Amino acid sequence: MRDAPGTFGKAALATRLLNPRLRDHPRRRVVESLFGARFAVDTQDLIQRYIYLFGVWEPHMTRWLQGRLRPGDVFVDVGANIGYLSVLGSGLVGPEGRVVAVEASPEFHRRVLLHRDLNGCANIRAVNAAVSDTRKKLTFVLASAHNMGANSVVPWDGPVASRFETQARPLPELLEPDEIARARVIKVDVEGAEGSVVRGLAPVLDRLRPDAEIAVEVTPDRMAQLGDSVDELLTTMRAHGFHPYRLVNDYTPGSYPAAVRHPGSGPVRWRGPVREESDLIFSRVDADVLV
Numbered sequence: 001m002r003d004a005p006g007t008f009g010k011a012a013l014a015t016r017l018l019n020p021r022l023r024d025h026p027r028r029r030v031v032e033s034l035f036g037a038r039f040a041v042d043t044q045d046l047i048q049r050y051i052y053l054f055g056v057w058e059p060h061m062t063r064w065l066q067g068r069l070r071p072g073d074v075f076v077d078v079g080a081n082i083g084y085l086s087v088l089g090s091g092l093v094g095p096e097g098r099v100v101a102v103e104a105s106p107e108f109h110r111r112v113l114l115h116r117d118l119n120g121c122a123n124i125r126a127v128n129a130a131v132s133d134t135r136k137k138l139t140f141v142l143a144s145a146h147n148m149g150a151n152s153v154v155p156w157d158g159p160v161a162s163r164f165e166t167q168a169r170p171l172p173e174l175l176e177p178d179e180i181a182r183a184r185v186i187k188v189d190v191e192g193a194e195g196s197v198v199r200g201l202a203p204v205l206d207r208l209r210p211d212a213e214i215a216v217e218v219t220p221d222r223m224a225q226l227g228d229s230v231d232e233l234l235t236t237m238r239a240h241g242f243h244p245y246r247l248v249n250d251y252t253p254g255s256y257p258a259a260v261r262h263p264g265s266g267p268v269r270w271r272g273p274v275r276e277e278s279d280l281i282f283s284r285v286d287a288d289v290l291v
Contacts, residue, residue, distance in 0.1 A: 011254035083112035130168035170200030192222025
């Protein structure tokens with residue numbers, strides 16, 4: 001899957017055989033990513049399974065960050081999960097830079113610490129906290145252990161795999177002044193709570209460096225269940241001089257072989273309504289394609 005030349009047959013192999021097999025008959029291994037970092041994975045979980053299979057998670061986001069982060073930068077990873085993007089960012093910003101890995105789940109926070117130590121990433125500061133617009137206590141629910149990254153504060157009436165409560169704070173309260181001033185990229189992936197995270201971040205948007213960019217995975221349906229909207233989020237970002245761009249993303253296993261080998265164009269300017277789950281990049285650059 002990783003090393004055979006070309007992509008012929010790989011999409012079908014991943015979709016029909018390997019992805020369901022590794023989900024239903026999990027393997028637990030330490031594997032190496034395409035950028036050379038090591039991760040301890042359990043293939044029952046979607047993200048960890050893809051890292052095992054393809055050596056990468058979210059290949060378009062991975063590639064975009066590789067083109068954005070430079071030595072000495074600060075990368076803020078809100079919703080760090082097991083720390084994949086945090087470890088990636090650690091190597092890109094180097095010893096003079098810093099990564100702030102914010103993760104609400106105590107279990108995933110421990111995994112971030114494990115992967116930080118496994119890869120010798122001394123520049124990662126891991127924070128076990130939830131992020132919101134005000135200080136409040138939040139309840140997180142995980143519906144299925146097959147996608148442990150789907151921990152969410154969105155109400156759920158069905159059976160649950162796990163549940164935990166934690167204290168939430170606005171992101172600026174979790175960051176040091178120097179981290180706010182030097183932040184090159186802030187990534188937000190919080191399964192529906194992105195509206196409140198951006199509201200909490202709004203007071204410091206004008207204090208960010210001129211080339212700072214903010215990546216937000218927006219999920220309109222989940223946001224609506226929390227009384228938020230993508231339109232409000234877009235209005236907030238535009239009011240502070242940020243233009244929205246959309247980055248390609250596809251979570252189907254069959255899309256990964258081609259995405260890994262054949263990178264697409266950069267984020268494209270988005271001018272219409274956002275009606276489906278999307279990776280949005282907010283930048284002060286005013287262009288058709290963010291390069």
